[in-house]
Amino acid sequence: MSSTQITTGAICLAAVVALAFAPMIVDAYHLALAISLLQFTVLATAWGMFSGPTRYVSLATTAFFGVGAYTVAVLGEQLPWSLVLLIAAAIGAVMAVIVGLSTLRLSGVHFVIFTFGLAELVRQIVVWYEVNMTRVLGRYVFVDITQNDIYWQLLTLAVIVFGTGWLIARSRFGFALRIIGEDETVARHCGINVTIAKVALFTITATFMTLVGAIMAPRFTYIEPSIAFNATISFEVVIMALLGGAHRLWGPALGAIPLTLLFDFLSARFPSTSTLIMGVVFLLIVYALPSGVVGLWEKLKAWRPTASKMRGAQA
Amino acid sequence: MTNAVLTGLVLGGMYALIAMGLTLQYGVARIMNLSYGEFLIGAAFASYWLFTGWALNPLAGLAFVIPVSFGISYLLYRVLLTPLVRRARTRDALEVDSILATFGMMFIVQGIMLTMFGGAYFSYSFLAVPVTIVGEVLALNRLIAFGLAVVVGLALYLTLTRTRIGTSIRAVAVDPIAAQLVAIDVTRTSALAFALGGALVASAGVLISMFLTFSATSGVVFTMKALIVVVMGGVGNLLGCLVAGLALGLSEALVATFIDPGLTLAVNFALFLGVLLVKPAGIFGRAQR
Numbered sequence: 081m082s083s084t085q086i087t088t089g090a091i092c093l094a095a096v097v098a099l100a101f102a103p104m105i106v107d108a109y110h111l112a113l114a115i116s117l118l119q120f121t122v123l124a125t126a127w128g129m130f131s132g133p134t135r136y137v138s139l140a141t142t143a144f145f146g147v148g149a150y151t152v153a154v155l156g157e158q159l160p161w162s163l164v165l166l167i168a169a170a171i172g173a174v175m176a177v178i179v180g181l182s183t184l185r186l187s188g189v190h191f192v193i194f195t196f197g198l199a200e201l202v203r204q205i206v207v208w209y210e211v212n213m214t215r216v217l218g219r220y221v222f223v224d225i226t227q228n229d230i231y232w233q234l235l236t237l238a239v240i241v242f243g244t245g246w247l248i249a250r251s252r253f254g255f256a257l258r259i260i261g262e263d264e265t266v267a268r269h270c271g272i273n274v275t276i277a278k279v280a281l282f283t284i285t286a287t288f289m290t291l292v293g294a295i296m297a298p299r300f301t302y303i304e305p306s307i308a309f310n311a312t313i314s315f316e317v318v319i320m321a322l323l324g325g326a327h328r329l330w331g332p333a334l335g336a337i338p339l340t341l342l343f344d345f346l347s348a349r350f351p352s353t354s355t356l357i358m359g360v361v362f363l364l365i366v367y368a369l370p371s372g373v374v375g376l377w378e379k380l381k382a383w384r385p386t387a388s389k390m391r392g393a394q395a
Numbered sequence: 396m397t398n399a400v401l402t403g404l405v406l407g408g409m410y411a412l413i414a415m416g417l418t419l420q421y422g423v424a425r426i427m428n429l430s431y432g433e434f435l436i437g438a439a440f441a442s443y444w445l446f447t448g449w450a451l452n453p454l455a456g457l458a459f460v461i462p463v464s465f466g467i468s469y470l471l472y473r474v475l476l477t478p479l480v481r482r483a484r485t486r487d488a489l490e491v492d493s494i495l496a497t498f499g500m501m502f503i504v505q506g507i508m509l510t511m512f513g514g515a516y517f518s519y520s521f522l523a524v525p526v527t528i529v530g531e532v533l534a535l536n537r538l539i540a541f542g543l544a545v546v547v548g549l550a551l552y553l554t555l556t557r558t559r560i561g562t563s564i565r566a567v568a569v570d571p572i573a574a575q576l577v578a579i580d581v582t583r584t585s586a587l588a589f590a591l592g593g594a595l596v597a598s599a600g601v602l603i604s605m606f607l608t609f610s611a612t613s614g615v616v617f618t619m620k621a622l623i624v625v626v627m628g629g630v631g632n633l634l635g636c637l638v639a640g641l642a643l644g645l646s647e648a649l650v651a652t653f654i655d656p657g658l659t660l661a662v663n664f665a666l667f668l669g670v671l672l673v674k675p676a677g678i679f680g681r682a683q684r
Binding site: 135137139188189190192193194196197200204205207208211212311318319352353354355356357359360362363366367 | 427429475478482487490491492494495496498499500501502503504505506507509510615616618619622623626655657658659660661663664667668671672
C-alpha cells in the first residue's frame with residue numbers, strides 16, 4: 081500500500097466517524113436532509129456499480145426500493161427488525177435473479193424495456209394481491225425506529241456499498257466486468273461467463289436498493305403501492321449517477337449530493353413544475369456532460385503535465 | 396367470449412398502430428424513444444382541447460394534429476437527436492444515449508402537460524353509440540378507431556413497399572452505411588422516418604382519446620406496450636407489429652374478462668418473455684451479428 085492510499089483510507093474513516101456523530105448536533109430538518117442525501121448516495125452508487133461497467137441502463141431502481149419498503153410494511157410489526165431487513169434483502173435478490181436471468185442473456189434493449197416496466201408490473205401485482213387476497217390497500221408502518229436509527233443504518237449501508245464496490249473492483253470478478261464493458265464478444269472469448277457475471281452484479285446492486293427501501297420505510301408511516309413504487313426515484317437515481325459519472329465508484333455520490341439538494345429545493349419552491357425542470361436538468365447533463373463530473377475532471381487532468389497524469393493512472 | 400375477442404381485436408389493432416410508429420423510429424432512425432407514449436397523450440389532449448373548446452370533430456381534428464406532430468417530431472430529431480447520432484461511435488452507444496435523452500424528454504413533455512392540465516383524468520363523449528356486430532354490442536367510436544387504424548396501417552405498408560421514398564426508408568433500416576452507397580441521404584431519411592413515427596403515434600392518440608380516459612401521466616404504459624410489441628414482433632417489421640399487437644390485445648382482453656383486469660400488464664410481460672425465450676430476435680426478426 082502506498083502512502084497516498086493510506087491517507088485516503090484514513091480520511092474516509094475519519095469522515096465516516098464524523099458523519100456518525102451528525103445526528104447529535106443537527107436539528108430535525110437537517111437530519112431529514114442528511115437522510116435523503118445518504119439514501120440517494122447509496123442508490124446512485126449501487127446503480128453506477130451495475131450500469132457503469134456493463135453500460136446497461138437500468139430504470140428499475142424504484143421497483144426494488146418499493147419491494148423493500150413494502151416488505152417492511154407487511155412484516156414490520158410481526159418480526160424483529162434485523163430479520164425483516166434480511167427477508168427484504170432476500171426478496172430483492174430473488175427478484176433481481178429472475179429479472180436478470182430472463183433479460184440479461186438477451187441484448188441490452190430487452191433489459192431496458194423490462195426494467196422500464198418492472199416497477200409498474202410489480203405495483204400492479206401488489207395491488208392485485210392486496211385487493212383480492214388481503215383486502216387492504218395501503219398499510220401503516222408502526223415500528224420502533226427513530227430518525228437517528230434510519231440515519232445510522234443508511235450510513236452503515238453506505239459504508240458496505242462502497243466497501244463492496246472497492247472489493248469488486250480489485251477482484252477477478254471486477255476485472256471480468258471491465259472486459260465485458262469494453263467488449264462483450266472479447267470477454268466471451270476469454271472464457272468469462274458473461275451472463276453469470278452480469279446477473280451476479282445486478283443481484284448485488286439490486287439487493288442494496290431493496291435494503292434502502294426497507295430502511296426508509298418507517299419514514300413514510302403510511303405506504304401504498306403508488307407511494308412505494310414512485311417512478312421519480314428511478315429517474316432521479318439515473319440522473320444523479322450520470323451527473324457524477326457512473327464509470328467510477330465514487331462518481332455517482334458526487335452527483336447525488338448537489339442534485340438531492342436541488343430537487344429538495346425545487347419540490348418545495350416549484351411543486352407544479354418540478355417534473356419539467358428535472359427533465360431539463362437531465363437533458364442538459366446528457367448533452368453537456370456525457371461522462372459526468374468525473375469524466376470532465378479526468379479530461380482536465382489529462383491536459384496537465386505528465387506527473388499528474390501518472391498519478392491519475394494510479395488512482 | 397365473442398365480446399372479449401372483439402374488444403381484444405380493437406385493442407390489438409390500436410397497439411399495432413402505435414407500435415408501427417415506434418418501429419419506424421427505432422428500426423430506421425435508431426432512436427429508442429422512451430418518450431413515445433407522451434406524444435400519444437399529447438395528441439389525445441390536443442384532440443380533447445379541439446373537441447371541447449372548438450367543437451371540432453376528432454376525425455376532422457386528425458387533419459390538424461397529424462401535420463403538427465409530424466413537424467414537431469421532425470424538428471425534434473433535427474435539433475435534439477442529430478447531435479447524438481453524430482456523437483455516437485457505435486450503434487450501441489447511440490442506443491444508450493437515445494435512451495437517456497428520450498428518458499429526459501419524457502419528463503419534460505409530461506411536466507408540460509401536468510402544468511397545463513393537472514393530474515386529473517380526462518375523457519369526452521364522441522359517437523358513443525351502440526352498434527351490434529355478430530350478436531355483440533360495441534361502441535361506434537371503437538369501431539371507427541379500429542377501421543381508421545387499419546386504413547393508416549395499410550397506407551403505411553403500401554408507402555413503404557410501393558414508393559421510392561418508402562424503399563429508401565427500408566434500405567436505411569437494413570443498413571445505414573450501405574444505403575449511402577446508393578445515394579440515399581441517411582440523415583434526412585432517418586429524420587423523415589422519425590417524423591412519420593411521430594405522426595403515426597399522434598393519430599393513434601387522437602383515435603384512442605375517443606374511447607379511453609387518459610391523464611398526463613398515462614403515457615408510460617403506452618410506451619411500454621409499444622416497446623413490447625416492437626421487440627416481440629421483430630424490430631423494423633410491420634407485419635411483426637401487426638401480429639404481436641393483436642396477440643397482446645387479445646391476451647389482454649381475455650385475461651381481463653376471465654381472470655382479473657388488474658393483471659393485464661403481467662400478461663404482457665409473460666407473453667413478451669415467452670416469445671423472446673423461444674425467438675430472441677422476435678417473431679419475424681432476423682438474428683443480427
